Amino acid sequence: MVVTAHPDDVDFGAAGTVAGWVKAGIQVAYCICTSGDAGGFDDTPRAQMGPLREAEQRTAAAELGVEDVTFLGHPDGRLVPSIELRRDISREIRRFRPQRVLTQSPEIWWRRIGASHPDHRATGEAALAAVYPDARNPFAHPELLAADGLDAWTVHEMWLMAAPDERVNHAVDITDTFDRKLAALRAHVSQTAQLGDLDARLRPWHTYWARKFGFPEGRLAEAFQVVSVG
Template identity: 40%
Template structure:
């Protein structure tokens, strides 16, 4: 079955003002959905980034002690390129993030702190589209985000957060999963495409370790391909697709 023969992707909801994006590593959002973020910010919406790690295990030629601060700085620059002013790090260990109560609590605290209507994360499924195996960090964080969106609204779960001044927030209306192998919705990537390119290019040290290809050539090709992947199911133009969970 071809992508074009599948059901059309529905437009993402637009009756919201605040979003929180929670992913595992620096660059996850730039590979996943920064074109959508750029368009939303241009419309006046408020978006905050929360990363479980600083990506310290992501560059083979650099020790974690050197890579962590470098990748943090690159992530802050990447966020600024699409108009996101706030980036927070939860300081879980890169590569060995554990799904469980501690991760759920940290994400629930972020949800209570920022009180979003929409929460974004990255593919939590075992595989990407096709047969490519997903990484444990993405699976753990994605699952924890889906759970923590509900945890944040329950005053009897993590009551210590309320004692810290983080009141329950039951206002999350959707969790949107980028790069899901089973997307249901999409948003145009046309308006935010160039900003998305510049945002991913801010991860210069990571890209130079990843590929011998010219970074801009690599980035433009990757984002062009990924935003065309589901075009036939949306408007025919560039799009960022999401699997949308309502609450």
């Protein structure tokens, strides 16, 4: 399961990895905390932005083969790691019952501060709390069992996007899925149309991670902090 703050976060941070998982037969679901209604770069009416970005994210997910996409509807730009957000993420974890949760780092990445949007960090902190201890604790959020019939579920591993450099300990070769990543990002027209050549913009970054982890020349990689939850 992928838990992010906004539509497009997963595609910038991990679409190549997700595409590889789906290609390998792994079932993937998205849990997106907001509808991205505070985003965009044009004069699209605010009331239309949230539904537009939800539709873009569903299209982007389909490019990777992901069909299960849930939007929690929390306020864009005002996320905090509240009990309510923890509960809502826990609900999705108990529903989908993943072995792994990929989310955003709750820490600040000082070298690339744009990746550490406050909503991203709040999502990472809430997702971490949802994984441990909330989703696995049968006595946490009792309404999830009483009202929704969702039993406790234990996630064993977390992958964190945009973690500080010293925390990054794993890289995934995305050379063969880079085209799927670009296709997913281009589906986010409201966010990427003004960025120009996405290939030229992203390829150096993924080349950097591939070289850092000793991949052969010409390969591309996405990098993560992988945490065993136990």
